[in-house]
Amino acid sequence: MKNRLKELRQLHQWSQSDLARELGVSRQAVNGFESGKFDPSLDMAFKIASLFNVAIEDVFIYEAKNSMQTLAERVKNFFGFEFGFERFTEKAINALNFARNEATRSQNSQVEPEHLLAGLLADPTTTSARLLRANGCLVSIETDEHSFEIRENTKFSPQSKFVLELALQVVRLQGKKSIGTEHLLWGLTRLVETDKTALSDLLKRYEIDLEALNKQLAQTV
Structure with a gap:
């Protein structure tokens, strides 16, 4: 590269x-x-x-047709609601939809990192949920047949956007075309390391072994 x-x-x-x-x-x-x-x-x-x-x-130059776009433009194309979620896997879309619904349910005006975490746990068949549970998380997320359907166009908070930007950067470096739940989880763990937010306390309450999780993510992502 x-x-x-x-x-x-x-x-x-x-x-x-x-x-x-x-x-x-x-x-x-x-x-x-x-x-x-x-x-x-x-x-x-x-x-x-x-x-x-x-x-x-x-630092690193991504050689592709859209390489002249700014990161902000690419991020908007990746997760801006008006453009849809074509670049996410179906399971990642479901996780983001659940996070948005969870933010609405808890009467938050924005999707915060803790809502993203709930979305990554909601479907036990996803890579993110399997990794979280393999590293100590025993929390069970209740879902129903409508849990993964988008209900409100709730915006992402700056910290959540940062997570999505990190996920985008990871797939760019790998030369992949789609963002999966594992990339979103990777972005969340980087956020915890760079910004000691309430999410750090949440991970502790969920009894997630962050060090072990990071090691497995490094092998998965």
Whole structure:
């Protein structure tokens, strides 16, 4: 994958060895990243973007027909209600619909991360629900035949949009076309790590082993 890593490194007046030290990798690894000989892991890609304080798409160049679109435009096309949910898997759409309904039921004006978590647990056959339950979550979510039908066009909160943006970035890096429940769950766990919100307490109450969950997600996503 093409990238701007060398350009960003030189702007900071760092050698490859300097950058390697910051990232905790070898100089040879940095050279491989810069030359495009091999791609960094997802976690490493986000670490690089965070180090330079830029969006991940400002480091790694996605070569596709829509590569000139901004991230905001792509996100809007992915999950903006007026455009539909064509780029999500059916199970991911159901999870988001459930989250919206859950926000309405709890009289919230926006879909918050805790509603997304409920949506990812609602269908026990999804990858996200299986991973959550395999790592300690024993919470049972009640559903009925209408639970996954969209009822209200409830907007996503800034934190929930951040989760969706992370899910989008993951599938872009992988060269995949669809966002699944596992990608949404990956975005949620990254949110917990970057922003100590009420979701952290919720995960603890659900007795979810976040460290173990992250390890399994790294193998799944």
